[in-house]
Amino acid sequence: MKEIYTAIMATILLAAIISGCLTTTIPQEKTKYVDVSVQQGKEMIDRGEVYILDVRTRKNTMKVI
Numbered sequence: 001m002k003e004i005y006t007a008i009m010a011t012i013l014l015a016a017i018i019s020g021c022l023t024t025t026i027p028q029e030k031t032k033y034v035d036v037s038v039q040q041g042k043e044m045i046d047r048g049e050v051y052i053l054d055v056r057t058r059k060n061t062m063k064v065i
Helices: 002-022 038-046
Strands: none
Touching: none
């Protein structure tokens, strides 16, 4: 009985390894960075082309006095 469970587990493991090796993934296009001026950035935001997401926590933000 132990040999059957061992054979089943080995088969499952082998199937998992083979399926992982056979998957084809297409590399995503690399992100391109472009420097823009403040005015260009504001225009892009106004047109809805880009969004600004502030991920800082309250603890990490600077206080403006």
